[in-house]
Amino acid sequence: MLWRMARISVKTKKAPVAVAAGPDLFHERAAIAAGARIVAGVDEAGRGPLAGPVVVAAVVLDHAAVPQGLDDSKKLTAERREELFAQIVASATVSVVAAPPAVIATLNIRGATLWAMRQAVITLSCIPDHVLVDGRDVPEQLPMRGQAIIDGDALSVSIAAASIVAKVTRDRMCQIMHRDAPLFGFAGHKGYSTPEHLAALDTHGPCRHHRADFAPVIIARSRLAAG
DSSP: OEEEEEOOOGOOOOOEEEOOOBBHHHHHHHHHHOOOSSSEEEEEOSSSSBBBBEEEEEEEEEEOOTTTOOOOOOGGHHHHHHHHHHHHHHSSSSEEEEHHHHHHHHHHHHHHHHHHHHHHHHHHHSSOOOEESSSSSSTOOOOOOEETTTTTTTTBHHHHHHHHHHHHHHHHHHHHHHHHOOOOOHHHTTTTOOOHHHHHHHHHOOOOTBBBBBHHHEEEEEEHHHO
C-alpha cells in the first residue's frame, strides 16, 4: 500500500505519523510510460456468497475527469457508492459482465470470475492495451498485457472504479433476486452466509439463485431430499 507522511508541527515534538493514501493513477501512469495508450481497471463483486452471480466490471477512466473520492467499494457507504457509480458511468468507458450460478457450477467460482473478467475487458467499446486486475490472477488469453495487483482497489483509481461499478450492479441484482425469492432475504445479506440466510436455506432448501456447488447449498439440498 502507498503511504504518505503527515505534516506534524515542530511544536508538538511528535514523530511523523504514516497516513494511508487513497488510490491514485500511479499504476496507470507507469503503464502509459511503458508504452500503453489505454489502461483499464478490472474488479469483481460476489465471489464469496452462496447465491447470485459474480459480477465483474472493467473501467477505462478519463484521466482528466477522474471522479473524486474513488476507493475500495467496501470502504464506502451504499449511498456514496451510488453517487460514484453515476459519475463513473457518465465519464468513463464501462463494461459489466455477470457470471450466473450455472456458469459458476460449470467453471467453479475462480474460473467463472476469470471468464467474466476476460469478457468484460474484450467487450469494452475502446479496447485497452494494458489491464490492471485486482487480486492475484490475470485471465488467460487476454489479447493485451494484464497486471495483477493485490489490494488493487485501494491502490489504483481504475480498479477502485471497477469495484464500485461491480458492487452497485450486483447489489441491484440482489434486489431483483429478493423480489423473486423473498423467503431468503437477498436484499439484506446479498447472498452471503449470514445466520439468517443459512436458517432460511435450512428451512426452505435452495432456490434457483443459489450456487449448486457450494457446500452449504449441497448440504441443504441433501437434507431436504432426505426429509
